[in-house]
Structure formats: C-alpha cells, structure tokens
Amino acid sequence: MSSDPTSLAGKEFPLRGRFATVVVGAGEAGIxxxxxxxxxxxxxxxxxxxxLDPGLMGMDIPWLFGGRLDAAVQNQARMEERIVAARPGLEAAMxxxxxxxxxxSAWGGFLRSASSRALAGPMLGLADRRSAWLVxxxxxxxxxxxxxxxVPxxxxxxxxxxxxxxxxxxxxLYGAFAGQRIAVLGGGVLAAGVAAAARAAGIGIAAEIxxxxxxxxxxxxxxxxIAWQEGGAWRQAACDTVVMAIDTVPNLxxxxxxxCPIRWDPARGGFVPEAMPGVQVVGDAAGTAPMARAGWMAAALAEPHAVVCACEEVLAGDLRALRPPRYLGAEGPEAGLAALGPLNQDQVKRLTRAGMGACQGRRCRDAVHALVSAERVAPHASHRAPLRPLPLSVLAALEEDPALRANWTGWFGIAAQWLPHWEPVPEHPEFIGGRLTAEDAGK
Structure with a gap:
C-alpha cells in the first residue's frame, strides 16, 4: 500500500539549531x-x-508608529547599537x-497536537530580512x-x-522620533509616562487630554x-504629533x-494568554493594567463615519451593517450585527474585510471587538502563521525536505487544480515540484 506523497508523515523539517529554551522578546522580562x-x-x-525592517514600521507593526520615525531607522547596524545600549541586560545575557x-521575528510556532502528529518535536519559525528558518x-x-x-x-x-x-x-529604543510638539491622549500611568519622557527629552507638550x-x-x-471640547467650549492646540496613550493590550x-488558552480578563488588559506545558508567558504579554479604553471606544464608535479599519477603508457604520468594502463595488443585503446573533471577529473580517489589511488587524482589532461585544463579550480573533508580513523571497529561503517541497502545492493531492478550466485533465496527473509532469501535461 503506497503512502500519500502530500502527507507530512515521514518528512523531515531541517532545523537551524535545537535549544532547551527559546525566549521570544528581549525586553526586561525576556532577558x-x-x-x-x-x-x-x-x-x-x-x-x-x-x-525592525522599516517596512514593518510603515505598517505599524508591532506598535502604532504613525510615520514619526526619522531616516536613522534605515541604518540597521546603528539601530542594533541603539538597542543594545537601551537594553544593557543583553550584554549580560551574551x-x-x-x-x-x-x-x-518569530513568524510561527508549531507543537505536536492532534492535527500535527507528524512533527518530530516543537519548532519555532524565525526570519530576518534575508531568510526564514526553523529551530x-x-x-x-x-x-x-x-x-x-x-481608538478610531x-x-x-x-x-x-x-x-x-x-x-x-x-x-x-531607536532614538529616531521625528516630532517636536505632542498632544497626549489618555489618563493614568501610561499617559503620565509618555508626558514625562517627552519633557525629559525636551519635547514640547501642547495638550494632555x-x-x-x-x-x-x-x-x-x-x-x-488637535481640537477638543472642554466645559462646553472647543479648545485647540497646534502640534505635529498626537500620542494615543489610552491603553495597551497583551500581544497574544x-x-x-x-x-495556549486565551481568556477575557479586563483587569489584565482584555484577552490574556495562559501558560501551558512547555509554554510560559511572562511580562506584559501575560497581562497589562486594567482596561481603560471603554469610554473612549464608546464615544468614537458612536460616529458611523469613524474609520475603524484604515487598511480596508471600513467605517463603524459599515461594520454595524456588515457591508462589504465600498471599493469592491458590491451591493448586497445589510443584515446588521444584531440580526445575525453572536458574532466573532473572524466572521466580521470575512464579511467586511476589517482586519485583512497589511497591519494584520493590529490597528482595528480592539475597535472591532468593542463593536461586536455590545451584548456579550465576543471571542478573540484567531491568529495564523505568518505572524509578521514576510516577503516571498524570505519564505522561499526556508529549507525544506525535498519530498515536502515537491508536493506542498498540491491541495489534497489534486494535481490538476492549477490547470485552466478550459484544458482537459490528464488521465493520471502527477504534481511534482510545482507543475504537472511533462508527460502528463502533454497528454
């Protein structure tokens, strides 16, 4: 009995090293x-x-950079020096x-489970600007x-x-802030820290709301x-940067x-991951300060023209009506959030494209969740590899078992799936190395 060539069973995954412990994130907790x-x-x-690759900064990954980093970030060697200087514990670790x-960056993590019994052991997908690999x-x-x-x-x-x-x-971290005068939105420790850091750096503060x-x-x-209402009157302040220091949420x-199990805990910032055998979560990834965004979100999302998903041009009103993006030119029935019952962010993403953009939902995820959680707390959005946008040239450099590379593009072994619909399917097609074999293609 022959084995399925598209199965992972028996395939090897070349590793660039094996470690007792891998730590992802070199902040204080990681070090x-x-x-x-x-x-x-x-x-x-x-x-x-x-x-980071400056391209990721331009997509606000992993944080909201807002186009306010100067050209110094293009010098990778200089930025590495800055990071080591800002995190002296790195030298101690070395x-x-x-x-x-x-x-x-860690673009994927893979553990043995019911759907991946073929894996020889836990693996982490890593990548730099040139290549991707597994450890x-x-x-x-x-x-x-x-x-x-x-907050939109x-x-x-x-x-x-x-x-x-x-x-x-x-x-x-980068020493590359390009602004001169900021306004700070938010209260509590987060906003106070932003204001204190700005003053220490000699940056002017136009307003603190x-x-x-x-x-x-x-x-x-x-x-x-920025313009805001205070005491029934509108006030204005000139600035070149607005720092949204309203809230943070664990990177899960x-x-x-x-x-890892994920649960909703407003006292720890919203959705938080829990540890499991072989996986430990530490620092802010395990929980942050109690949620402080509810009032800001409610006020912003009350406006139907609020831009929730900038990547896909989805407004708050579009989300409530579950409309497809306007740029698609599609006209369809508007069911509305309430009519379809309990929803989750994955459903809303498929219906409206909110969260499908280049930032991978980092800019809109929390606003979308606030909208779909009007009646009850909706489930968290799911995450799939790659966790960071990667150029195809980087992924193409990933080492693979030759047998795996020869068959990965055949969906369930259906070799003819790539043939144009007007071409006849060969009687016994084989899919080898990304194309139908010459013998079959010529039949």
Missing part, C-alpha cells in the same frame, strides 16, 4: 527569563525583532552564554510585551498619530493640531498560535 535558563545550565536562544538574535526547542518563553490600542478618533489615520509603545520605541471627550485630530496631509499572537 530575565533567558538569564535564569542559562544559569540553570540550559542552552538558550533569545530572539527579538528589533531593529556573557552568560545565551545566543542572542536581534532583528529576528527546535523543549520549552518556549513568550515575552512579546503589549501593543498599542487604537476623527483624524487618527493622519501621519503623526502614534501609540504610547510606538512613541517609547521611537524615542528611547485625560478623559474621553469630543475631539478631532486636525491636519490636511499630516497632524497639524504567538501564544494563541501555540495553542
């Missing part, structure tokens, strides 16, 4: 975890995606024998931190609107100012992909 593992005598790999890989591990520590929550306020899509994490990275209020971010091409993409 601490890596040092602890090294001191216990383990082989340790510590990876961090910074310095001295302790930790293998450190900067400028390296094996026994234990993984996820220290990916938190991301910015974007009028004018938020203008260049110059940043998140608190994006501002911190531009100012402290601590509570949700009617406001608009002004500018023709980029941010030029990798834990979700690995199969």
């Amino acid at each position: 601490t975890a890596a040092l602890a593992a090294a001191e216990a005598g383990q082989s340790v790999l510590l990876v961090d995606e910074h310095p 001295s302790a024998g930790v293998e450190v890989a900067l400028g390296t 094996g591990f026994e234990r993984i520590v996820v220290a990916t931190g938190a991301r910015d929550v974007v 306020l009028p004018g938020w899509t203008l260049p110059g609107v940043m998140g608190a994490r994006g501002f911190d990275a531009a100012l402290r 601590c509570a949700a209020a009617p406001l608009r971010i002004e500018g023709a091409v980029e941010v030029e100012g 993409e990798l834990p979700d992909l690995l199969g």
Whole structure:
C-alpha cells in the first residue's frame, strides 16, 4: 500500500539549531527569563525583532508608529547599537552564554497536537530580512510585551498619530522620533509616562487630554493640531504629533498560535494568554493594567463615519451593517450585527474585510471587538502563521525536505487544480515540484 506523497508523515523539517529554551522578546522580562535558563545550565536562544525592517514600521507593526520615525531607522547596524545600549541586560545575557538574535521575528510556532502528529518535536519559525528558518526547542518563553490600542478618533489615520509603545520605541529604543510638539491622549500611568519622557527629552507638550471627550485630530496631509471640547467650549492646540496613550493590550499572537488558552480578563488588559506545558508567558504579554479604553471606544464608535479599519477603508457604520468594502463595488443585503446573533471577529473580517489589511488587524482589532461585544463579550480573533508580513523571497529561503517541497502545492493531492478550466485533465496527473509532469501535461 503506497503512502500519500502530500502527507507530512515521514518528512523531515531541517532545523537551524535545537535549544532547551527559546525566549521570544528581549525586553526586561525576556532577558530575565533567558538569564535564569542559562544559569540553570540550559542552552538558550533569545530572539527579538528589533531593529525592525522599516517596512514593518510603515505598517505599524508591532506598535502604532504613525510615520514619526526619522531616516536613522534605515541604518540597521546603528539601530542594533541603539538597542543594545537601551537594553544593557543583553550584554549580560551574551556573557552568560545565551545566543542572542536581534532583528529576528518569530513568524510561527508549531507543537505536536492532534492535527500535527507528524512533527518530530516543537519548532519555532524565525526570519530576518534575508531568510526564514526553523529551530527546535523543549520549552518556549513568550515575552512579546503589549501593543498599542487604537481608538478610531476623527483624524487618527493622519501621519503623526502614534501609540504610547510606538512613541517609547521611537524615542528611547531607536532614538529616531521625528516630532517636536505632542498632544497626549489618555489618563493614568501610561499617559503620565509618555508626558514625562517627552519633557525629559525636551519635547514640547501642547495638550494632555485625560478623559474621553469630543475631539478631532486636525491636519490636511499630516497632524497639524488637535481640537477638543472642554466645559462646553472647543479648545485647540497646534502640534505635529498626537500620542494615543489610552491603553495597551497583551500581544497574544504567538501564544494563541501555540495553542495556549486565551481568556477575557479586563483587569489584565482584555484577552490574556495562559501558560501551558512547555509554554510560559511572562511580562506584559501575560497581562497589562486594567482596561481603560471603554469610554473612549464608546464615544468614537458612536460616529458611523469613524474609520475603524484604515487598511480596508471600513467605517463603524459599515461594520454595524456588515457591508462589504465600498471599493469592491458590491451591493448586497445589510443584515446588521444584531440580526445575525453572536458574532466573532473572524466572521466580521470575512464579511467586511476589517482586519485583512497589511497591519494584520493590529490597528482595528480592539475597535472591532468593542463593536461586536455590545451584548456579550465576543471571542478573540484567531491568529495564523505568518505572524509578521514576510516577503516571498524570505519564505522561499526556508529549507525544506525535498519530498515536502515537491508536493506542498498540491491541495489534497489534486494535481490538476492549477490547470485552466478550459484544458482537459490528464488521465493520471502527477504534481511534482510545482507543475504537472511533462508527460502528463502533454497528454
């Protein structure tokens, strides 16, 4: 009995190293975890995606950078020096024998499960600007931190609107903040930290708006100012940057992909991942401060013309009506959120395309969830590999078992799926290395 050539069974996955512990994220929590593992005598790999490819910064991945980083970020070697200087624990980790890989993103994680019994062991997909590869591990520590929550306020899509994490990275991590005068939105520790950092760096502060209020971010091409209502009257302030320091939420993409339980906990920032055997989640990735965005979200989403998904041009009114994007020119029935009963973000994404853009939903995910959770808390959005946008040239460099490469493009082994519908299907087609064999193609 012959085996299915498209099956993963019996295939090998070339690995670029195997480690007892892999730590993803080289912030304070990640470095601490890596040092602890090294001191216990383990082989340790510590990876961090910074310095980012400037292309990712332009797509606001992983934080809301808002087009406010200067040309210095184009110099990768200089940015690596900045990151090591900003995170002195990296040198201590290297001295302790930790293998450190900067400028390296985790695009996928794979554990043995009911649907992947063919895997020989846990694997992590990594990539830099040139290639992608796999490493094996026994234990993984996820220290990916938190991301910015974007509230769809009028004018938020203008260049110059940043998140608190994006501002911190531009100012402290990269030393490449391009603004001169900021307005800070949000109250509490997050906004206070932004304001303190700005003052310490000599950056002017035009306004600090601590509570949700009617406001608009002004500018023709980029941010030029902000206007808000206070005491029944409108006030204005000129600025070139607005820092949205309203809230952050744990980065749960990798834990979700690995199969960690995800639960809703407003006291820890919203959806938070839980540890599981072989997977530990530490730092802000395991939970942040109690949610502070509800009032801001409610005020912003009450406006039907609020731009929720900038990538796909989806408005709040479009989401409530479950309309397909206007640019598709499609006219269809508007069922509305309430008519279809409980929804989740994956359903809404398929119906409206909100979340399908280049930023992979990072800018709109929280606003969409707030909309679909009017009656009850909706499930979290699902995450799939690749967790970061990767050029095809990078993925093409991934080493593969020759037998796997020869058959991966055949969906369930249906060799003729790539033939134009007007061409006859060969009697016994074979799909080898991305094309029908010459013998069959000529029949």
